[in-house]
Amino acid sequence: MLSILGALGGVILAPLAGGLLSGVDRRLTARLQSRMGPPLLQPFFDIFKLFGKAPQATNAWLVFSAYIYLLASAFALFIFFMGGDLLLLFFVLTIGAVFQVVGAICVPSPFSQIGAQRELMLMVAYEPILILVFVGFAMCTGSFSIADVFKLNTPLLLKMPLLFLALGYALTIKLRKSPFDFSASHHGHQELVRGVQTEYSGPFLALIEIGHWLDLVLILGLCALFWHTSVIGMVLLVAASLFTEILIDNITARLTWQWMVQKQSLLVGMGLALVNLLWLYVA
Amino acid sequence: MGFVENMIKKSRLKSPWIVHFDCGSCNGCDIEVLACLTPMYDVERFGVVNTGNPKHADVLLVTGTVNHRNRHVLKQIYEQMPEPKAVVSIGACNLSGGVFKDSYNILNGAHTVIPVDVFVPGCPPKPEAIIDGVVTALNALAAKMGLGPAPGAALMPGDEDAPKAAAVG
Numbered sequence: 001m002l003s004i005l006g007a008l009g010g011v012i013l014a015p016l017a018g019g020l021l022s023g024v025d026r027r028l029t030a031r032l033q034s035r036m037g038p039p040l041l042q043p044f045f046d047i048f049k050l051f052g053k054a055p056q057a058t059n060a061w062l063v064f065s066a067y068i069y070l071l072a073s074a075f076a077l078f079i080f081f082m083g084g085d086l087l088l089l090f091f092v093l094t095i096g097a098v099f100q101v102v103g104a105i106c107v108p109s110p111f112s113q114i115g116a117q118r119e120l121m122l123m124v125a126y127e128p129i130l131i132l133v134f135v136g137f138a139m140c141t142g143s144f145s146i147a148d149v150f151k152l153n154t155p156l157l158l159k160m161p162l163l164f165l166a167l168g169y170a171l172t173i174k175l176r177k178s179p180f181d182f183s184a185s186h187h188g189h190q191e192l193v194r195g196v197q198t199e200y201s202g203p204f205l206a207l208i209e210i211g212h213w214l215d216l217v218l219i220l221g222l223c224a225l226f227w228h229t230s231v232i233g234m235v236l237l238v239a240a241s242l243f244t245e246i247l248i249d250n251i252t253a254r255l256t257w258q259w260m261v262q263k264q265s266l267l268v269g270m271g272l273a274l275v276n277l278l279w280l281y282v283a
Numbered sequence: 284m285g286f287v288e289n290m291i292k293k294s295r296l297k298s299p300w301i302v303h304f305d306c307g308s309c310n311g312c313d314i315e316v317l318a319c320l321t322p323m324y325d326v327e328r329f330g331v332v333n334t335g336n337p338k339h340a341d342v343l344l345v346t347g348t349v350n351h352r353n354r355h356v357l358k359q360i361y362e363q364m365p366e367p368k369a370v371v372s373i374g375a376c377n378l379s380g381g382v383f384k385d386s387y388n389i390l391n392g393a394h395t396v397i398p399v400d401v402f403v404p405g406c407p408p409k410p411e412a413i414i415d416g417v418v419t420a421l422n423a424l425a426a427k428m429g430l431g432p433a434p435g436a437a438l439m440p441g442d443e444d445a446p447k448a449a450a451v452g
Binding site: 026030033034035036037038039042044045046047048049051052053054055056193194198199200201202205 | 290293295298325334336338339341366
């Protein structure tokens with residue numbers, strides 16, 4: 001009972017952490033481009049403003065998809081804080097991603113349609129990597145349970161360094177950071193306007209944005225699992241991942257989907273993951 | 284609910300997302316609008332984001348000469364923006380038709396098609412003037428929420444009698 005309450009509290013606090021991290025992201029990005037950048041709380045201002053806009057939706061599926069995406073992200077995070085099953089978490093996360101595609105594909109806007117096709121490409125690229133990382137967890141701990149990770153005495157980073165790099169790939173793709181930001185982007189003036197989020201507006205866009213924050217917290221949480229033995233290690237690992245993510249976002253140009261799916265994801269991401277898994281199997 | 288409503292009112296003034304529509308300008312005003320986003324002026328300090336999507340935007344920046352073809356596009360973009368919203372008309376051509384005023388194919392300014400909150404004169408106006416225009420548009424938004432007086436949107440003398448587009452046909 002206590003763990004359920006704890007996990008619920010975590011899910012409720014997660015948007016605060018996610019919004020703050022996203023504020024740090026925007027400010028760091030601005031500094032990397034030698035600008036001042038917005039205030040740290042800017043993402044929260046944006047969200048409150050969006051909730052205050054008049055609701056406007058092309059059809060009911062759009063609204064439904066926004067709610068399901070947020071619910072799936074919240075539920076995946078709940079499973080994570082409960083120390084639950086990694087496979088279940090993976091499937092719930094996929095439901096959220098699929099409904100984002102459904103929301104984008106149910107409207108006639110060509111920007112949204114192309115965004116949806118590209119979002120499917122992103123899923124093809126990051127889901128195999130994510131599942132291989134979870135297989136790595138299972139080979140180290142003997143089960144898919146997150147709680148079992150905390151029974152180990154040594155940090156997982158020592159056993160699966162390459163899988164951590166592969167997770168970094170999946171992280172970049174899942175968060176739609178450059179060079180993989182072709183289905184939607186937080187930067188203005190990209191060729192698809194906002195891709196999958198083009199047709200959302202006002203409160204529904206705010207729901208999608210909060211879902212995105214929850215995803216950010218979840219994925220950084222997964223990174224933290226690689227150094228579960230010390231709190232300082234966790235914080236260091238999360239901070240390093242986030243900073244690298246922002247740096248890469250700012251110094252790379254957008255790739256085409258062929259590059260991402262065939263060369264980057266399959267060769268580099270999956271290659272790293274498979275080599276690490278083989279090593280775990282032999283050792 | 285008091286806290287949420289207060290936050291919403293406060294946030295509206297702190298996060299003006301912008302959509303920029305060019306009604307066929309010479310690009311002088313457009314370059315100045317985009318200059319506001321560069322590190323030199325960096326309007327993201329005030330939460331301004333150039334969204335390029337009317338459905339996400341709060342403030343519409345219009346430049347260029349409005350004519351009988353693009354006035355429908357302008358109206359459509361305005362109608363796609365969810366309330367509350369503000370319109371800033373930028374540059375001589377967009378205020379009154381500029382050097383093309385009273386040409387057979389030109390409407391004398393965006394205010395003949397959509398309700399405009401702020402006029403920024405100039406050919407082209409400086410980026411500072413455009414930033415000031417957006418800030419004044421925020422005051423107009425605040426006035427619509429009942430916070431403070433509305434800024435006086437002043438047309439150039441002689442432009443008040445420009446006929447509305449609907450009357451021109």
